[in-house]
Amino acid sequence: MTLKLHYLGRAALVFPTLFLAVPALAMNMASDAASDAGAEDSGHAPIQVIGHRDPVGLLPAQDAPRSISAISSEFITKQAPTMNAFQLVNILPGANVAMSDPYGLSASSGITLRGLGQDSIGVLMEGAPQNDIGYFYAYPAQFADTENIKQIILAQGSVDIDSPVVAAAGGMISLSLDDPKDQMGALVNLSYGSYDARRAFVRVDTGEIGNSGVRAFLSYSNNRADNWRGAGFDKRQHVDAKFLTTWGDSNRASISFSYNDAKTSTYPAVTKADWKAVGRDYNFDADYGDGNLNYWRLYRAPFRNLYISAPLQVALNDRLTLNNSAYLQMGHGNSPYGTELWTEGNYLGTELLDEPINLPGAVDGKANVMGNWTGKQFRVGDVAKLTLQAGAHRVTAGLWFDYGTDRVTQSYTSLNADGRPVDEWGYQDKAIRTADGRLLAYENARTVTVTKGAFLADSIALSDKLGVDVGLKAVNVLRRGHNYLPGPQSDIRYSSSALLPRAAIRYDVGDSQQIFANVNTNFRIPNEFALYDYYYDGVVVSQGSTSLKNEYSVSSELGYRYNGAKLSLALTAFHYWFRNRQVPTILNDGGAQVSATVNAGSMRSHGLDAEISYRPTEGWGIYLSGEILRTKLLDDLPVGYDFLPTKGKNAVASPKYQFAAGSSYDDGLLFGSMALKYVGRQYATFMNDESIKPYATLDLSIGVHLAGMLDGKRTDLRLNAINITNPKVLSGVYSVSSNALDTEGRGGTNIYGSAPSYYIGSGRAFVGTLSRAF
Template sequence: MLMEGAPQNDIGYYYAYPSQFADAENVRQVMLAQGAADIDSPVVAAAGGLLSLTLDDPRAEAGGLINLSVGSYDERRVFARIDTGRIGSTGLKGFISYSNNRADNWRGAGHDQRQHIDAKLLNEWGEGNRASIAFSFNDAKTSTYPSPGKADWEASGRGYNFDERYSEGNTNYWRLYRAPFRNFYVAAPVHLKLSDTLNFDSSAYLQMGHGNSPYGTQLATTGNYLGSEELTQPIDLPGAVDGVATVMGNWTGKQFRVGDVSKLTLQAGAHRIVAGLWFDYGTDRVTQSYTSIDADGRPVDQWGYQDKAIRTADGRLLAYENQRTETVTKGFFLADSIAVTPKLGIDIGFKGVNLLRNGRNYLPGPQSRVRIDSFAALPRAAIHYQLDDRQQLFANITTNFRTPNEFALYDSYYGGELVSQGTDRLKNEYSISQELGYRYIGPSLSFSLTAFHYHFRNRQVATVIDSGGALVNSTINAGSQSSYGLDGEIDYRPAKGMSIYASAEYLHTRLNDDLAINGDYLPTRGKRAVSAPSFQFALGSTYDDGRLFGSSALKYVGRQYATFMNDESIKGYATLDLSVGVHLAGLIDAQVMDLRINAINVTNPRVLSGVYSIGTNAQDTVGRNGTLITGSAPTYYVGSGRAVVATLSRAF
């Protein structure tokens, strides 16, 4: 995930959270590149594709925009943006925007709040030179929704929620699961035309964040451990009854990341040569501590700061996890695009990435420091042939990699015993992707058809695990996996102001290895991959006649397996979004003014929409060596309910 050329995911767990990014009003372009990421992209976990956002440029003339929205679940949002226009004779122009959003949870008790600021300053000069700096600040308090298993869903449906009111000893109270987070992003892309044949590009970036993903739990005044060390003295627990108190468990993360990717592009006859370097430095401080709550169930500190957390009798922080990871990434790339003939082009390239993690486990125990150093060689090649002005054939082969996330490095303890041993003998996921396709671009009709084949080694499957009560993003090494399929898309514009878009994908996946489980092997060879629907389909349309406008978006997602054994799955489902509006300019005054109504998930299907925490096997299964491997239930995301939002937008 990139914004203005800067990575938006955290370097430790690779997760990106779109609600933290730029407001939609400030986004000029959204691009989804399936398969391999561009060779100059500063990412290490893009084996499945890359999503890139480009912010809107500041306007040449001073002005502004105000959006006011109200809707379902007591939704209230205000957005305001001001553009400076060109500032004197400097050539600079900029914008700054602020938004404030508040809405009740769509199911269960609680509400979300979000404040956001975007800003961008741009200067353009000469023939194509430009430099900009963009800022994005987000401050949010987001509720967690409990994820049911199949039995929970069948028993409670959408009623599977946290409790609205607190009672003594209740760890299921919604305020104990409300996650605050602040983050700040800076991106500074520069493009310089050094000569008629040589260009220089640089994208420097900075990322900082701090937040908490809390949960409800109970602690006793005695019988506690710090890592492998038994605490012989009782701890002080405000509100304890018979030596037990309900507390808020904290999973706090404090991230810092800075980097730059720079490249030179040389046009030399039939060759377009790109060469560049990438450097990235990041730190991630993770602490799982505990905070007291008052008699009404409210935590004394929602952020989980250490100075307000529960301490041991000798003043140390009582923590279930306590670690700091430093990640250094260094990469280089070289590519050549060759115009062999006016119709035939060949692209070749190579990217090398070295990733080093140094970590410190602050818990008492056998593990103190961890270190892992890996290098990935990523060659690629592509060929494209222009049949005529509208038709093109293309084929490519690319490679990608992904390192296991940092959680796998560290030991975890429960009751003083080692329950999960970290390791530095981790293997990177490595993928080889092949694509073959046809593309047609016409005046009113465009379409493409692409056949693909992916092969993964050490496939890192994302999941969520329970670590002492905290739900933590992690990965499972699923071994070798093969995938092949077909992608198709059509864009048809039958008349001015009207468009119809359709896309579909068929995907066949196969696990090539049995899964190692506690000294035995689960017989997963030949099974389908988890969270990989065999069929997906989307149909959308837009209409705008200058006064009335609208859009529709229909999406179908097929069956998804939730375990490596394919012994539990969720069925396919469809969603439908609609939007209608009217341009009010000329009816009231000449200023641009729109009124629109968005209806989200119109059909309101009551479905499970995705796999939250995958399982190895849901049913008890005999391993290859005869061991009975106990099943465990996966958990799922619940498809959201219907919502309607009305927005009044006015430019000035």
């Protein structure tokens, strides 16, 4: 590009300073709430009201013509520093979070938004996608440390047209990192809590590095906690860094790094029968014995991940702006399980192995082993857009490119005499092999996913009060893969395209009120595992297909906002229509955890989201939110050669009612917060013949600012109580089933029931934190 290249020179300074940054001390913790950060730029001034500041940090003013909720640093800094992003947004309307541990370290967690699952929610951090490229999941324990998060935006039901995500009918969670401080400084947080939880966090801000105009921060955290139930413990080390330079009125360039290294325990999901019989004692075993496949070390998951994001904004002239966001994602990890192997009678795909395998520790031809589910991902992409202000029109045009590889292997690793795996990472060079040296694997595939998109949007200011937005996004997704197991399948290729129109209208009623309406479209391709054959005992038990139908949805919203000096509120009515609704679940096949997708046919849902923030006095705020949701399946579910009579039933994992309350207080000496969440009944089967009961959780915090008693530098002492009422409940649906009870199909056949499984709600925990700025 030759156009205005001199504007890019300052941005280029970011990269060499990665090698020149020098750690320094002292940190100014004054946080910018940035209430309009992350909101869609509508081309006119956002609503501004002067009154009491928002001490709750849960309803910053929004201007986009769609439903948006947010939490900012005022709320985040009062919560337990161990919490992850999913736990933090749980209080916002529509968000239903099922956590298996109070500290948010385990990957055994789930989230739904307006009844739509975790693989239907896009997640961005500094504009870079965090979702898994093959399965669309995001893992909140890998995200940035909460001390570095400035704001989390929750967009229920829609995403920005330039967002690099697919499969986001449920909406989007967008994390913004705190900018590096103008002055040199440091922050140290030390925490200790229940279950021998220990956490240390250190952040250093450089201020301006020399005369480069670049400033940066670098942070490191180390977290360890025993499992709150059962044997085992979790460990997490994390590094965040951000380099930033700004110039002129609206030019900025930054690059952010987030590295996570963790070994976390898996909490076993439970069926209703096991829950009634055992309750919270349903755990993995603390000790290893001969034949014991329930030993906790066989379910301990190690993962390493690196995320890099480099957003750039350059004003090419007074009407034309260039935005570019490049990103990179790398990760490797193992989700293991305990199983058995025999020296003879094994299959590799459909091939019977004539020669016995070398199986260390085998007795009578059989041995316990660790089954590995290893994934190694690489993903790189870029979003580039130009925005032109031409009179009443604000026109945006851009391109998106994304390339990713996913190497998935289910292999086996031998165990030592004490039950510890020889290699907990499941690396192939230490895995069990066939007599002729091939990797013995249940699954062995590599998938390349290439996504290309183009978008065009126009935001039209028809008057000072009335605006209309229209846009069109075209997306093509190509998957190419290779199945390395012997059998009828080798190379696969799947390609799908979609045109996704959208429109919105907004009307400002005075200076503090807004009415908006919108219509959005979305689609998602099937998860990559649906493309491959799966084998058991030499037989194809699940046949992959490249002719699967995409999920397609149309959503609409009608909303109202009011932003006053003491009172702010937002009400949004919404409606969804789905075709080929894809619902993920987990199957157990010979000990291996097999992901599967159920096509639930067509579905409709509608409901109302509401949130209110009241600030009666300076330093005190109250927040209330809620959702009423109604869902309806429009088709019977095909099962075998018959149909299950599911038409008219409710969707799974879609509570009809959710309510939350939050409060925050800070008088300059004492501070505290409260977060209460109630979740209604949730069905776990398409026949609605099994469900979990409503439940509520309560988090509290109390603290004191000690700076005035010491040297004037920020020093805070805080105590957090997580889930203080400690209800013994099932917190969410882990895997759905078609029907729990035997049911007669439409064609008269008996369709046998199968038990769904659930997350066991986490226990109570207390965390004390001493925070000190230098």
